[in-house]
Amino acid sequence: MNTSEPPVHRPPELWQPGTWRALPIVQQPEWPDPAAVTRVTGEIGRLPPLVRSGEIRRLQSDLAEVAAGRAFLLQAGDCAEQFSSCTEYGVRNKLQVILQLAILLTYGSGLPVVKVGRIAGQFGKPRSQATEIVAGVELPVYRGDIVNSPEATPEARRPDAERMLQAYHRASATLNTLRALTKEGFADLARVHAWNQEFVRASPAGRTYEDVAESITWALRFMAACGFDLAGSQALHGVDLFTSHEALLLPFEEALTRFDAGTGAWFDTSAHMVWVGDRTRQLDGAHLEYLSGIANPIGIKVGPSVSPEEIRKVCERLDPAGVPGRLVLISRLGANRVTELLPRIVQAVKSTGRTVVWACDPMHGNTFLSENGYKTRRLSDIAAEVAGFFQVHREEGTHPGGLHLELTGEDVTECLGGAHELSDDHLGTRYETACDPRLNAGQSIELAFTVSDLLRAHHK
Ligand code: PEP
Ligand code: CO
Numbered sequence: 001m002n003t004s005e006p007p008v009h010r011p012p013e014l015w016q017p018g019t020w021r022a023l024p025i026v027q028q029p030e031w032p033d034p035a036a037v038t039r040v041t042g043e044i045g046r047l048p049p050l051v052r053s054g055e056i057r058r059l060q061s062d063l064a065e066v067a068a069g070r071a072f073l074l075q076a077g078d079c080a081e082q083f084s085s086c087t088e089y090g091v092r093n094k095l096q097v098i099l100q101l102a103i104l105l106t107y108g109s110g111l112p113v114v115k116v117g118r119i120a121g122q123f124g125k126p127r128s129q130a131t132e133i134v135a136g137v138e139l140p141v142y143r144g145d146i147v148n149s150p151e152a153t154p155e156a157r158r159p160d161a162e163r164m165l166q167a168y169h170r171a172s173a174t175l176n177t178l179r180a181l182t183k184e185g186f187a188d189l190a191r192v193h194a195w196n197q198e199f200v201r202a203s204p205a206g207r208t209y210e211d212v213a214e215s216i217t218w219a220l221r222f223m224a225a226c227g228f229d230l231a232g233s234q235a236l237h238g239v240d241l242f243t244s245h246e247a248l249l250l251p252f253e254e255a256l257t258r259f260d261a262g263t264g265a266w267f268d269t270s271a272h273m274v275w276v277g278d279r280t281r282q283l284d285g286a287h288l289e290y291l292s293g294i295a296n297p298i299g300i301k302v303g304p305s306v307s308p309e310e311i312r313k314v315c316e317r318l319d320p321a322g323v324p325g326r327l328v329l330i331s332r333l334g335a336n337r338v339t340e341l342l343p344r345i346v347q348a349v350k351s352t353g354r355t356v357v358w359a360c361d362p363m364h365g366n367t368f369l370s371e372n373g374y375k376t377r378r379l380s381d382i383a384a385e386v387a388g389f390f391q392v393h394r395e396e397g398t399h400p401g402g403l404h405l406e407l408t409g410e411d412v413t414e415c416l417g418g419a420h421e422l423s424d425d426h427l428g429t430r431y432e433t434a435c436d437p438r439l440n441a442g443q444s445i446e447l448a449f450t451v452s453d454l455l456r457a458h459h460k
Contacts, residue, residue: 012292012293012320015266015289015292015293016293017254017257017266017290017293018254019289019290019293020250020254020286020287020289020290021286023284023285023286023289024282024284024285024286025250025285025286025287026279026280026282026285026287027126027127027143027248027277027279027280028249028250029140029143029147029148029159030140030159031159031161032158032159033161036160036161036162037161037164037251039161040161040162040164040165041161041164041251041252041254041255042255043165044164044165044168044252044255044256045255045256047168049256049258049267049269050120050121050168050171050172050175050243050256050269050270050271051175051243051269051270051271051272052269053258053260053262053263053265053267053269053295055242055272056267056269056272056273056295056296056297057263057295058240059114059116059242059272059273059296059297060295060296060297060323060325060326061325062114062240062325063114063273063297063324063325063326063328063357064324064325064355065112065114065325066114066325066357066399066401066402067324067325067355067356067357067399067401068324068355068399069399069401070111070112071111071112071113071114071401072105072109072111072112072113072114072401072402072403072455073113073114073116073328073357073359073401073402073403074098074101074102074105074113074114074115074116074402074403074405075116075117075118075244075273075299075328075330075359075402075403075404075405076097076098076101076116076117076118076403076404076405076406076407076444077094077098077117077118077119077122077405077406077407078094078118078119078122078406078407078408078433078434078438079118079122079125079363079406079433079434079435079436079437079438080122080123080125080144080145080433080434080435080436081118081119081120081121081122081123081145081170081174081434082145082434083123083145083166083167083170086170086173086174088177091119091174091177091178091181092177092181092186093197093408093409093410094117094119094408094409095117095178095181095182095186095187095241095409096195096197096409097195097407097408097409097441097444097445098115098117098241099115099187099195099239100195100196100209100441100444100445100448101405101407101444101445101448102115102239103189103192103195103212103213103216104209104212104445104448104449104452105403105448105451105452105455107212107215107216107452108448108449108451108452108453108455108456109452109455109456109459110456110459111455111459114240114242114402115239115240115241115242116241116242116243116244116272116273117178117241117242117243117244118244118245118406119174119178119241119243119244119245120171120174120175120178120243120245120271121167121171121174121243121244121245121270121271122244122245122246123144123145123146123167123170123171123245124143124144124146124147124245124246124248124249124252125142125143125144125246125248125435126246126248126277126278126279126280127141127142127143129141134152135152137152137154139152139153139154139157140157140158140159141157142157142434142435143159144248144434144435145163145166145167145434146163146164146166146167146249146252147159147160147163147249148160148163150434164249164251164252164255167252168252168256171243171270175243178241178243182238182239182240182241183238184238185237187237187238187239188236188237188238189216189220189236189237190217190220190236192213192216192217193210193213193214193217196209196210196213197409197441199411199441199442200411200441200442200445203419203420203442204419204446205418205419205442205443205445205446205449206442206445208445208449209445220236242271242272242273243271243272243273244271244272244273244274244275244299245270245271245274245275246274246275246276246277247268247270247274247275247276247287247290247291248277248280248287250286250287250290252270253268253270253274253290254290256268256269256270257269257294260295263295265294265295266293266294266295267294267295267296268294268296271296272296272297273296273297273298273299273328274291274294274296274298274299275298275299275300275301275328275330276288276291276298276299276300276301277301278301278302278303278305278306278332278364281300281301281306281314283310283313283314283317288314288317288318291318292317292318297325297326297327297328298318298319298326298327298328299327299328299329299330299359299404300314300315300318300327300328300329300330301330301332301361301364302329302330302331302332302333302345303332303333303364303365304333304334304337304341304365306345308344308345308347308348309348311329311345311348311349312348312349312351312352315327315329315349315352315354315356316352319354322352322353322354322355324355325357326356327354327356327357328356328357328359328401328402329345329349329356329357329358329359330359330360330361330402330404331345331358331359331360331361331389332360332361332362332363332364332365332404333365333385334365334366334381334385335362335365335366335381335382335384335385335388337365338365338385338388338389338392339388339391339392342388342389342392343392343395343396346358346392346393346396346398347396350396350398357401357402358389358393358398358399358400358401358402359401359402359403359404360385360386360389360400360402360403360404361404361405362381362382362383362384362385362386362389362403362405363377363382363404363405363406363436364436365385366378366381366382366385367436367437370416370424370427371424372424372425372427372428374414374424374427374428374431374437375436375437376414376415376416376424376427376437377415377416377436377437378415378416378417379415379416379417379418379439379443379446379447380417382415382439382447383447383450386403386447386450386451386454387450387454390454390458393458394458400454400455400458403451405439405444405447406436406437406438406439407438407439407440407441407443407444408433408438408439408440408441409441410430410432410440410441411430411440411441411442412430412431412432412433412438412440413426413427413428413429413430413431413440414427414430414431414432414433414437414438414439414440415437415438415439415440415443417443418440418442418443418446419442419446420442422443
């Protein structure tokens with residue numbers, strides 16, 4: 001880390017994918033073999049882009065619709081994707097729950113839902129400490145599968161640059177599967193029942209989902225009976241699922257940054273959307289420098305420690321031209337602080353004249369350690385933060401535009417509460433996350449019902 005160097009602000013025309021290297025950087029691993037980093041990123045730099053600039057621009061225009069209050073953003077997936085979950089089953093499972101949530105939100109609100117996964121590249125994690133003591137031994141922390149491995153041994157925790165190449169290939173395989181599933185039969189609206197998994201179907205949320213699915217199926221039959229050409233309607237037979245991850249490991253992002261001659265802009269082709277975490281958005285730091293030069297939509301995490309003034313400056317730095325859909329402000333303030341802290345942040349951004357997407361991440365401000373020692377979250381706190389977020393936006397006259405969730409399609413036991421009333425004693429049954437606790441499929445669907453009620457009331 002070169003924290004002693006003075007900050008350098010380059011005029012935009014002097015920006016290059018690597019200008020971040022001259023600035024202080026946080027949350028990077030200490031690579032034991034820097035030559036391997038150069039070799040691997042060189043190789044990634046020669047590989048094809050993971051996503052196309054045209055797709056990125058389409059997401060940007062979809063997000064402009066969200067910013068204008070005419071659509072809603074659902075951004076969801078793992079806290080940390082694991083290489084081992086890059087299987088056909090793993091990808092399909094996550095897609096399934098995202099499609100279920102999206103359909104519930106669309107049905108409940110009458111708004112189009114822009115779907116963005118925390119998927120196909122969410123492999124790097126910021127951590128609160130660089131090392132941890134396990135059984136009396138100090139080890140580097142796990143920084144996500146793109147850097148090291150979670151097992152508590154010195155070998156597993158040693159940062160390995162080759163993992164970046166593995167991350168590229170896993171992201172590519174995940175994307176390939178997503179593209180196939182979203183463009184052929186699987187995402188067809190006629191399959192709305194089939195997305196409900198067996199274990200969810202029996203739960204109260206699963207049964208209510210069945211009712212909604214039934215209404216949708218009837219609506220489709222009604223439309224067909226009225227003579228609408230449903231078979232020929234593209235919108236019913238496929239969906240767009242965009243990808244996103246935290247742009248944390250800058251050598252990796254830089255290697256996938258490509259110039260698009262058609263638009264004369266640089267794009268980070270590792271994902272459609274990337275975000276800057278709550279710990280890496282220093283105004284004079286490397287992460288903002290990197291993000292300032294790419295044309296992708298950018299998410300900005302907004303935690304309780306940031307001042308409204310700082311957020312205003314971050315917005316100006318990342319979006320000097322005020323392009324609608326460029327910025328997604330993702331507040332994660334905690335259930336008990338959201339109504340206190342969010343208004344001034346909203347006012348500060350409004351004062352710049354920008355139309356941003358306001359999204360709520362009700363996960364990261366509500367994490368705590370349970371009595372049994374599990375890092376967990378309560379579904380009730382998560383729902384309460386979303387309700388607070390809607391309340392503030394109603395009062396400020398802004399559009400509560402999106403929801404950012406950590407979830408899985410599996411029947412895990414990582415968050416407390418929900419219809420099955422998961423308690424601390426249940427958490428050990430299937431606690432499988434590589435980092436933060438995720439909502440399971442049933443809890444996610446319950447939350448989607450709550451949020452669609454809020455959305456419907458907001459748009460009455
Ligand atoms: C995350 O989204 O997984 C994360 C680490 O969030 P934040 O930067 O908001 O803490
Ligand atoms: Co997380």
